[in-house]
Amino acid sequence: MKLTKEMISALKINKPDDMVVYLTTSSVNGNSNTSPQFFTDVYMDEFILMPDLFALKTKINLNENRVGIVTIAHPAEGIKWAFKGPCGHVEWGLPDNYDFQGIKAGDILKKWGEWSEREAFSGLPEEIRPTVIAQRGVIVLKVAECYSFDANDSGKKIL
Amino acid sequence: MKLTDEMKDALHIIGSGGAVVHLTTCSADGKTNTVGERFVAVWKDEYILIAEMFAQKTKANLMENPIGVITIAHPVKGRTWAFRGPTTILQEGLPDNFEFYGAKAKDVLAEWGNWADKEPPSEVPPDIRPPRLVQRGVIFMKVDEIYSYKPDEAGKKIL
């Protein structure tokens, strides 16, 4: 599902990038996990990418249940979007031709495997900036559904 | 509790004459996790360290229940030892004065924070060699107790 230009603009790498999203995943028996993601980009208009920097329970969940939801966290005024779809993590070490939902690991890692080359982590406030960046790969969500989380029409399909 | 010289010899990576170990941790409500670890070393005769590279459930467990058991896995050579004690993860980015049972994170990480440089994993066969060593810190145990896992004396205190 292709995102709108407005969505792509909000989620792609911007300077300065003040957009924060939440990524929610779930274990196979329904134990959910919601973690903030400070960096996002968009690939081929329908994949949301996030660097795998400190994912822990997110990865545990994705290793057994490949679905996720990205919600706009801040600033969300007027863009109360939730993006849901197949979600996986493309890690360093996978073969270049490893396929996730139609995209190849090699293409993703070549471009976003060293995220700091595209977007400086120094943009983060000092108190939450990691001392050591050790990127393991890229978390990928293929958008299959987009709904509103606005209180008045929560769950309403946008795309 | 000081480890014996023979124990210290065993607790090195295989290329340095040591053994692979299993590390067992558990959640706060007792769900255990047992994984093989090959990057092992001893610190100041009474702590055992393991490179933190791909830990997921281990890390999640230690975040809520900082205790572990390390058992010699292979080659055993009559070394049927289980080491148990408080265990944590010393991560890059901790305050300089962070201490765990008498050990300063800063000192431990200064020596073992970059395992690939200190002890390159050149002996690891290609099919199990990690594709990219991305270390964030060390798993760190203060040995409190050592017992035998030999079947006819399982649980017998050694030290």
Add this chain to the structure above:
Amino acid sequence: MAKLTPRMKNWLEGLGAHIGTATKKGFPTVIVIETAKVEGDNIVKFQLSDAQVDQIKQNISENPRVSIGPGGLGCIRAAYQFKGGAKLEGKTLVVEVNEIYCTKPGPEAALRLDVLPYESAVKFESTRWKDTGPPK
């Protein structure tokens, strides 16, 4: 339901396992058994010594969940972890495996295999490992 592949079965039966147990408040104890018997799709039986029974019986009675790492060379070559519920039948520890993980260091570390269709799990391991069990 989890289903062990022939390779998993061969490694467990050939070299046994390190078995993690814990109290319900999370204090762990590990025993090591040098052989095992796999029955059906997901039942693994271990014969324990008296000392091993004494060491874990309290844990198993209050918290039956156990983790299993393949023993000996299996810790390297058989990069799996099995989890399940255990009970003691005399000196036999009977484990019903209900979770299987890949523990190969790298991008697939911690990947859960029992949620894949069985054929996919077999294919997964056959493309990553050449052996079908421990060396004779």
